[in-house]
Amino acid sequence: MKLKPMKLIGFTTALLVIGAAGGLWLSGLINNEQQNAALPVPPEPPRLSQAPEYARCLDLLLADPAGARGFARDWYMQGGGEGAAQCEALAQLSLGEADAAAEALERIAARSEAGLAARAAVFGQAAEAWRAAGKPQRASAAASLALALTPQDADLLLERAMARLALNQLPGALVDLDLAVVLDADRTEAWVLRAAAQRRLERLNPAEDSITTALRLAPRNVEALLERGILRQLRGEAEAARRDWERVMELAPDSAAADLAAQNLALMEAGPSQR
Secondary structure, eight states, X not given: OOOOOOOOSOHHHHHHHHOOTTSSOOOOOOOHHHHHHTOOOOSOOOOSOOSHHHHHXXXXXXXXXXXXXXXXXXXXXXXXXXXXXXXXXXXXXXXXXXXXXXXXXXXXXXXXXXXXXXXXXXXHHHXXXXXXXXXXXXXXXXXXHHHHHOTTOHHHHHHXXXXXXXXXXXXXXXXXXXXXXXXXXXOHHHHHHHHHHHHHTXXXXXXXXXXXXXXXXXXXXXXXXXXXXXXXXXXXXXXXXXXXXXXXXXXXXXSHHHHHHHHHHHHHHHOGGGO
8 A cells, every 4th residue: 555644734724824925815824723723633644563552552643642642652662663753753743742743753754664655654744744833944855855765756746835835936836736736637635736836926827727627626625716716806807706705615614714715705895905
């Protein structure tokens, strides 16, 4: 089975961090409540160990990250090795200690004797943790280390693209996203991020093509609807933009995407002088 990096940070949160140069999508920061809500522990982390303690520790992460950290520390003292160290780092991340988790995950990946895919996935986890810590430069560097091991990995390309977008490294981000959609053409979030990058580069026609593809794959995807609304607003299609943002709020009223849609609608009502 192909190993993948963990999905530590929600897609909308990544877009919030990226910001929105050139459109109404103006939120460039996330508050603690939004960030904490966007740090679920995923079901399929990379396997650095086949020991039963490893599986138990990862299961604990879902319901009791503090308990998982304690279990991991005890197991490490009993010779749990890198599997125990990784589980402790992931517990730290779930507990909001993103910097410490990122540092630990980078050390584990660098020293691990596991295969290339597993090491790359742990570097990818480190990149996601650095994004959670608000350090996209470190995230980009960790993702690059991961891609040096497995260069044709769409997950890792998306991870580096999100870091590069946060750093306003738009051409490099677009290179990553172009390859990601070639490797996995059914990846909705890749098309949405690609549209956002193209928009910020003022390539509106390609951006519209990308967002059309995203919505063909997932017509109810709220991030895609949010982005299409921005593109429509930039085209002067205010009512069409309004419909997209209202649809976001209808589909996911308690989401970060809905908050952004509401902000955009409020800015639209306020008029150009308030944007």
